[in-house]
Amino acid sequence: MNIEALQIFWPFSIFVIMLFVIGIYYVLATYNLIRALLGLEIMIKAITLLLIVAGYVSGHVALAQSLVITLIVIEVVAITVSVGIVLGIHSHTNSLDTRNLLEKTHEG
Amino acid sequence: MSLLIVIPFFSILVFNLPFLKTLRKAIFIWSIFLFLSQIVLSCCSISPSFLTKFAKPLHLFNFNLNLDGLGVIMLFLSATILLFTLIVSHSFIKEEKRRFNFITLLLFTLSALNGLVMVRDIFSLYIFVEITAIISYVLIAFDKDMRAMSAVFKYVILSTVASILMVSSIAIVLLLTGDTNFTVIYEALHMSGVNPLMMLALSLFVCGLFIKAGLVPFHGWLPEVYSYSSASVSILLAGILSKALGVYTLIRVLKNVFGLTSQIGTILLVVGTASILIGAFGALAQKNFKKMLAYSSISQVGYIIVGLASLNPLGFIGAVFHFFNHSIFKSLLFVNSAGLEKEIGTTDMAHLGGLSKRMPITATTSVLGILSAAGIPPLAGFWSKLLIIIALFVSGHYVYGIIAIFASVLTLAYLLSMQRMVFFGKLNEKFISVKEAGFSIVLPAIILGAIIVGVGVLYPLVFKALILLLA
Amino acid sequence: MILNIFILILLVIAALWMVMTRSLLRSAIGLALVSLVLTIIMFRLSSPLAAVFELSVCAGLIPVLFISTISLTYPLSKQEMMEHFKARLRRFWYLPVLVVIVGVILSLLKIKPDITLPLPESAKDVRDVLWNLRPIYLIGQIIVLLAGAFGVVILFKDSKKDEH
DSSP states (O other): OHHHHHHTHHHHHHHHHHHHHHHHHHHHHOOBHHHHHHHHHHHHHHHHHHHHHHHHHHTOHHHHHHHHHHHHHHHHHHHHHHHHHHHHHHHHHSOOBHHHHHHHHHHO | OHHHHHHHHHHHHHHHOTTOGGGGGGHHHHHHHHHHHHHHHHHHTTSHHHHHHHHGGGOOSOOOBOOOHHHHHHHHHHHHHHHHHHHHHHHHOOSHHHHHHHHHHHHHHHHHHHHHHHBOBHHHHHHHHHHHHHHHHHHHGGGOOHHHHHHHHHHHHHHHHHHHHHHHHHHHHHHHHSOOBHHHHHHHHHHHOOOHHHHHHHHHHHHHHHHHHTOGGGOTHHHHHHHHSOHHHHHHIIIIIHIIIIIIHHHHHIIIIIOOOHHHHHHHHHHHHHHHHHHHHHHHTOOBHHHHHHHHHHHHHHHHHHHHHTOSHHHHHHHHHHHHHHHHHHHHHHHHHHHHHHHTSOOBGGGOOOTTTTOHHHHHHHHHHHHHHHTOTTSHHHHHHHHHHHHHHHTTOHHHHHHHHHHHHHHHHHHHHHHHHHTSSOOOGGGTTOOOOOHHHHHHHHHHHHHHHHHHHTHHHHHHHHHHHHO | OHHHHHHHHHHHHHHHHHHHOSSHHHHHHHHHHHHHHHHHHHHHTTOHHHHHHIIIIIIIIHHHHHHHHHHHSOOOOHHHHHHHHHHHHHHHTHHHHHHHHHHHHHHHHOOOOOOOOOOOOSOOOHHIIIIIIOHHHHHHHHHHHHHHHHHHHHHHHHHHHHHO
16 A cells, blocks of 8 residues: 555645745735735645645554644634734735835835 | 643633733732743753652653753743843833733743743644744734834744745655654664655755744844844844744754754855854944844854854854853843833934943943853853854864854954944933933843853853753 | 546646636635645545644635735725736736646656655554644644734734724
């Protein structure tokens, strides 16, 4: 079973890398604060997939699942706090544009 | 030992119970008590026999925790710096409700840092790194200052990317070894030898930690975050948080999980030297007290990394010793900047001058901090830098050793020019009525200065204790 | 295996749609879609519990969080949105090309990872791992949840005070 499982590892990791590329491109190329967070979310999705695949291939499904559950909880909290920060920025500048953000920072 | 995590956490729960509102006034005293008891505990733990005796009855929960010499030093540092942050914040945050919130966050930090220090599992390490990071986001944004908010957003993005790199490394480790426990991974690695996937995992993890520590290719977030966060928070950040997140984790992972190999040594050497130089040159250009301290932080963390990279035991001891010293003198300097911010309202060096007559204690302690940072004997910083440089020469890295000495001179140059601009020279007439900062700022400064002098003068004893702890 | 590949391609397409779509709201819904597809993959890789978590939290809670954030911040008018969309399209149109190129190159590489797999695990179940073997993960989750809740309370409460 393990030999078969090993063969699916590489195709899966190709897609993990593709998702990662999408996420990092989104974070780098966008000017919107919320979109940057969405980009981070895609990257987290990619590593969730990687963890599950690693657990499946190595036959440690239970451990991988508990890692993923913990990861999801942490992810939710981190995203919530950063959304709180985005709202705080929005209440100051009334915009979600990072370019405005930089101007304001240099003025102040 | 699990109690070190659980007690602060449960005290938060108790203080936040809705029907115990009258109890909330006691949180200040209680948290001071907690921090002090942890300091005493870690001082007692220097003798290893105490550690085993003390650890046994406290195994209430089976958390797979462990404490070694490095951990003891970390426990001491985190409790000390949290204590001083608490005392300094007392004069900044006046409103009852906000003060309560701030102290609760500090207790969360204590719990998370203790967990970070004691876990022996690579995923739990990630969990506690992330908890500490989340608390630090809230702490930096605590004042709702616009610049701090935008700085923290940058920090959130970079730090989350770093966490993602760390977790992908953990996934690879899980694939290869089937476990996340330190010892299991270590043994599996030594069984299998060098494996390209393992090198990938190692480099991903180390890359994530470089971001968290603010080392040179990834140092963009650090100066803004340090200088725009409020005075007491920047003590905490510079003193312990970013060091615990980046540098301590790096030392721990390299020592207990992946092992220090010569390849990783080369990477560390290059990154560390680049950090030393770029941090020092960046600091030369700064006009703001706090920003200069932030750049100096990058440079000093570079020394710690270079010490690790020398790959011999002396360098390791030197790195940990410099970690300790750096936490102490950097938090001392940030306490002083908090004093300036409190009394004068600015840390811009162009507006300051001649304050040594008005604020003698602040000026004196900041001289101590500066000389320790620059490595002037007999202060503490001299000995740790000496150890690191000797270790570099012993390992044959002559060029890097000379660069380290050169950068040390640079450190002295920029810090002394800062001292001259802020404290010496002619007193600006605006500041004729400025008084010494209040008791709650002067006291931490005096104690931290005393630690610097004490560790420097009693160096032989300290060195023996360090060898005992880290061997 | 072919079915797996198909679902994975679906995953990447969903992610691309989420990145390229014109309104922020659709982007948040796209995130839910990505999570949904990921859930199916997780089920197929015999991780049902984590899949349920992914479905309820990542496909349910997080998009709601984003959508409420978007509705709390000011909405763009239709015209502005079209302008933004055009400007964005100029920056984003090479992303699908890049992703396809990366995928093709990586699949042509045909790397066969030469690894010896570890022994299968002794723990039978997620419950066993979380409650008996690694209770520290649970403690970590509890601490992070409370810290996050506390942090959000601090962040939101004072910002309301500023507006008054």
